[in-house]
Amino acid sequence: GAVVSQHPSWVICKSGTSVKIECRSLDFQATTMFWYRQFPKQSLMLMATSNEGSKATYEQGVEKDKFLINHASLTLSTLTVTSAHPEDSSFYICSAPTGQMNTEAFFGQGTRLTVV
Amino acid sequence: GNSVTQMEGPVTLSEEAFLTINCTYTATGYPSLFWYVQYPGEGLQLLLKATKADDKGSNKGFEATYRKETTSFHLEKGSVQVSDSAVYFCALSDPTGAGSYQLTFGKGTKLSVIP
Numbered sequence: 001g002a003v004v005s006q007h008p009s010w011v012i013c014k015s016g017t018s019v020k021i022e023c024r025s026l027d028f029q030a031t032t033m034f035w036y037r038q039f040p041k042q043s044l045m046l047m048a049t050s051n052e053g054s055k056a057t058y059e060q061g062v063e064k065d066k067f068l069i070n071h072a073s074l075t076l077s078t079l080t081v082t083s084a085h086p087e088d089s090s091f092y093i094c095s096a097p098t099g100q101m102n103t104e105a106f107f108g109q110g111t112r113l114t115v116v
Numbered sequence: 117g118n119s120v121t122q123m124e125g126p127v128t129l130s131e132e133a134f135l136t137i138n139c140t141y142t143a144t145g146y147p148s149l150f151w152y153v154q155y156p157g158e159g160l161q162l163l164l165k166a167t168k169a170d171d172k173g174s175n176k177g178f179e180a181t182y183r184k185e186t187t188s189f190h191l192e193k194g195s196v197q198v199s200d201s202a203v204y205f206c207a208l209s210d211p212t213g214a215g216s217y218q219l220t221f222g223k224g225t226k227l228s229v230i231p
Binding site for chain 1: 209
């Protein structure tokens with residue numbers, strides 16, 4: 001099946017620094033990718049929709065200047081957490097739709113971000 | 117808007133017990149329905165899906181039937197194993213416009229299977 005690779009799988013950074021997370025579709029092209037955030041023991045919260053060749057669409061309450069999304073190519077989307085703070089510590093997951101009529105979504109393995 | 121409601125956990129079962137995780141949905145259109153599984157520290161994996169009413173999705177002994185009349189997609193397995201311990205998410209897709217796709221998730225149900 002389709003593969004979505006997310007990197008890094010975990011990262012620890014200092015407060016005030018920026019962290020970039022990559023999401024790649026390895027064997028298919030994805031004009032759209034989704035970024036989710038998952039808090040402990042909670043469901044996935046959609047943060048934004050990444051669109052190749054255009055600006056990302058952010059969900060209400062998500063700071064676009066803090067969570068920068070760039071869809072550089074048909075196989076790569078990046079999420080940069082800028083000026084990270086401890087409250088940004090979370091599990092971030094990307095997904096890409098594929099299949100006929102985009103009826104399937106494949107997920108990256110997730111990135112555990114810890115801001116100290 | 118769309119929503120997914122699934123039974124709250126955690127659910128603890130003994131090995132070889134029967135599993136049911138209830139899931140109901142609200143959608144304006146004709147969604148596809150999914151069950152995803154998340155093992156500790158990992159991303160989500162598609163477990164099974166159904167794209168239209170009365171379809172039955174099945175995989176690894178798990179089954180779920182798309183019931184439009186009850187707007188449900190309950191997950192079942194006849195005999196669980198310790199390796200089934202994970203968090204299970206019910207989800208629906210609602211294609212809204214050309215080339216658009218978005219998943220709405222339930223809150224997840226944590227399953228623990230004890231030997």
